Amino acid sequence: MIRLAIKMLMGDRLKYLGLVAGMAFAAMMIAQQASIFSGLASQTGTFIREIGDVDLWVMDPQVRFSEDNLALPETTAQRMKGIEGVDWAVPLYKGFLRCQLADGTRTSMIVVGIDDATLFGGPTNMTAGAITDLRRDPGILIDERDAATKLAQKRGGDGRAMKVGDRLSINDNDAVVIGTYKGSPSFFWDPVVYTTYSRALRFVPKERRLMSFVLVKAKAGADLAAIKARIEATTPYIARTGKEFEEVTRSFILKSTGILINFGMAIGLGFVIGLLITGQTFFNFTLDNLRYYAALKALGTSASTLIGMVIVQVLSVTWLSFGIGIGIAALMGIFITKTDLAFLMKWQTLAMTGGAMLIVGVLSAILSLVKVLRLEPAAVFKGA
Amino acid sequence: MAAYTTQSQDTQGGAEVVTRSAAEVVAHKPIAVRCRGVTKTYGTGNSSVKALRGVDIDVHTGELLMLVGPSGCGKTTLISVIAGVLDRDAGDCSVLGVDYNKMRGDEKTAFRGKNVGFVFQAFNLIPTLTIAENVSVPLLINRVHRREALAKAKDILALVGLGERVNDTPNRLSGGQQQRVAIARALVHKPKLLVCDEPTSALDHVTGQKVMELLRGVASDNALSLVVVTHDQRIFEFADRIAEMDDGHITSISGGKGHKLAEHQAESEPK
Numbered sequence: 001m002i003r004l005a006i007k008m009l010m011g012d013r014l015k016y017l018g019l020v021a022g023m024a025f026a027a028m029m030i031a032q033q034a035s036i037f038s039g040l041a042s043q044t045g046t047f048i049r050e051i052g053d054v055d056l057w058v059m060d061p062q063v064r065f066s067e068d069n070l071a072l073p074e075t076t077a078q079r080m081k082g083i084e085g086v087d088w089a090v091p092l093y094k095g096f097l098r099c100q101l102a103d104g105t106r107t108s109m110i111v112v113g114i115d116d117a118t119l120f121g122g123p124t125n126m127t128a129g130a131i132t133d134l135r136r137d138p139g140i141l142i143d144e145r146d147a148a149t150k151l152a153q154k155r156g157g158d159g160r161a162m163k164v165g166d167r168l169s170i171n172d173n174d175a176v177v178i179g180t181y182k183g184s185p186s187f188f189w190d191p192v193v194y195t196t197y198s199r200a201l202r203f204v205p206k207e208r209r210l211m212s213f214v215l216v217k218a219k220a221g222a223d224l225a226a227i228k229a230r231i232e233a234t235t236p237y238i239a240r241t242g243k244e245f246e247e248v249t250r251s252f253i254l255k256s257t258g259i260l261i262n263f264g265m266a267i268g269l270g271f272v273i274g275l276l277i278t279g280q281t282f283f284n285f286t287l288d289n290l291r292y293y294a295a296l297k298a299l300g301t302s303a304s305t306l307i308g309m310v311i312v313q314v315l316s317v318t319w320l321s322f323g324i325g326i327g328i329a330a331l332m333g334i335f336i337t338k339t340d341l342a343f344l345m346k347w348q349t350l351a352m353t354g355g356a357m358l359i360v361g362v363l364s365a366i367l368s369l370v371k372v373l374r375l376e377p378a379a380v381f382k383g384a
Numbered sequence: 385m386a387a388y389t390t391q392s393q394d395t396q397g398g399a400e401v402v403t404r405s406a407a408e409v410v411a412h413k414p415i416a417v418r419c420r421g422v423t424k425t426y427g428t429g430n431s432s433v434k435a436l437r438g439v440d441i442d443v444h445t446g447e448l449l450m451l452v453g454p455s456g457c458g459k460t461t462l463i464s465v466i467a468g469v470l471d472r473d474a475g476d477c478s479v480l481g482v483d484y485n486k487m488r489g490d491e492k493t494a495f496r497g498k499n500v501g502f503v504f505q506a507f508n509l510i511p512t513l514t515i516a517e518n519v520s521v522p523l524l525i526n527r528v529h530r531r532e533a534l535a536k537a538k539d540i541l542a543l544v545g546l547g548e549r550v551n552d553t554p555n556r557l558s559g560g561q562q563q564r565v566a567i568a569r570a571l572v573h574k575p576k577l578l579v580c581d582e583p584t585s586a587l588d589h590v591t592g593q594k595v596m597e598l599l600r601g602v603a604s605d606n607a608l609s610l611v612v613v614t615h616d617q618r619i620f621e622f623a624d625r626i627a628e629m630d631d632g633h634i635t636s637i638s639g640g641k642g643h644k645l646a647e648h649q650a651e652s653e654p655k
């Protein structure tokens with residue numbers, strides 16, 4: 001009977017394709033929007049992850065996210081070195097600065113100043129030059145993707161990418177590209193430029209405090225929680241692990257930008273559209289087949305078999321549509337990830353989409369089952 | 385078709401051929417359906433309609449009983465009650481020795497699936513299935529393996545003359561062919577009771593006659609009880625008995641046209 005149920009469903013090609021298309025669209029919309037959201041959420045932590053293997057980030061307690069530059073006194077790094085269990089501590093500058101390209105294009109950029117001595121926190125995936133070249137004044141490292149896009153020379157030229165040896169002005173200070181690296185896309189769209197900490201301070205307008213963060217590495221075997229507690233007890237600053245800082249950043253950005261609500265609405269819309277299309281189409285399919293269901297009931301088909309038939313019909317459509325929808329979303333993702341746009345399809349996204357489609361399917365099935373189960377088998381005879 | 389021939393030995397030892405009316409023959413057969421004082425009302429209050437007002441009727445094994453009468457007289461309600469797809473309000477009704485009202489819903493469904501065959505006016509063949517698959521449905525309901533069910537379906541389709549069309553879908557068949565498929569579906573699981581609702585109303589005269597010949601034949605051959613609701617006077621000749629209904633009552637029960645033909649035939653033949 002189950003095989004017959006599938007044939008009943010697939011035999012009406014137009015309705016079947018309508019059902020599959022409707023549900024696949026819903027699955028695609030849910031998966032795609034959720035993946036873009038996951039991608040964006042993930043990109044909020046790009047900077048923190050790319051700094052590398054650091055145990056603690058020391059910062060002002062009021063810092064709400066990674067770009068929130070509430071500067072620390074210049075002595076902070078030294079103070080951290082004195083905390084028991086700390087192996088080493090280095091300063092980090094991060095801030096938005098104005099720059100002007102050789103062709104006169106003006107833009108803003110994120111300048112990251114890493115420790116002059118250790119060069120810790122610099123990019124690891126160099127595509128041209130070496131990180132040690134940063135010691136050559138006034139060297140900077142640029143992202144190769146930014147070099148071809150945001151930092152490409154556009155005015156009066158042929159749109160050529162910025163390359164090693166090119167010069168630009170950062171806040172009216174001369175800078176020379178001494179290398180390129182391959183960075184991960186970030187939530188913030190400005191090009192990210194690495195230089196040494198001291199050179200970064202030279203680029204920045206003079207202020208009393210300029211140190212954004214102190215990166216702390218604990219001694220081998222030291223209790224991280226204890227070091228964290230000591231830092232917070234002995235200084236007015238707080239220490240966060242990379243994951244904690246990522247979480248704080250993500251949470252702040254998602255709440256303050258409203259993207260959580262926007263994407264939530266888009267995902268909800270996909271769910272509702274899927275439910276409406278599937279529910280209505282499947283219900284119409286059931287209505288069209290009602291006299292056959294009545295005949296099946298009269299012929300002795302049990303309620304449990306009928307329930308099984310309807311559930312199998314819905315689940316087969318749900319499963320196929322889920323596959324198609326996810327496939328389309330993944331294909332779109334392949335193209336999207338070649339751009340700066342965010343896209344991250346996690347297994348949780350697949351599970352959530354599958355769950356949503358299952359709910360859509362189950363609700364549609366319930367709608368139809370109510371009709372089928374309430375159907376009097378006597379309806380198969382005219383006038384009864 | 386409705387005349388039965390019986391053989392007996394005469395006193396001289398030669399064969400005596402006696403032709404008796406079908407009604408007489410079936411009157412001696414066991415009763416498959418016995419209804420007494422069956423009532424059924426649809427709706428409540430002022431809008432209620434009394435469809436059956438105390439129906440008494442018997443259907444014998446191997447009998448083809450026709451229910452006739454004007455529209456709305458309760459024919460369809462009565463076969464629905466007899467087939468177990470509608471609950472009666474009051475009265476007694478024993479079908480193949482069981483009382484539906486004493487059965488649970490699932491028991492009744494299972495009983496129906498095993499013992500009752502249906503032929504509907506609108507055929508109700510599932511359009512997306514092949515005719516073999518349509519015919520196999522009652523067997524699948526009775527948990528016969530799919531392969532075996534399809535084989536049996538093809539066998540019975542061959543018997544009704546559609547052995548070459550087993551893989552066609554119903555919409556490729558004529559009305560008469562579709563009704564033959566419906567009859568094959570009704571018979572494939574060897575039910576003991578067959579209920580037919582206007583089986584010839586959608587068919588032309590010749591096709592209707594062929595369908596009734598088919599039904600008449602299987603009833604005789606398989607000791608199957610048939611209850612046929614019809615308006616079609618052209619098929620009355622196939623009935624063993626004709627029960628006329630009006631306003632929820634059985635108003636008369638008489639032998640079918642075949643019964644009169646049988647009597648005429650009996651009188652004219654030397655004994």
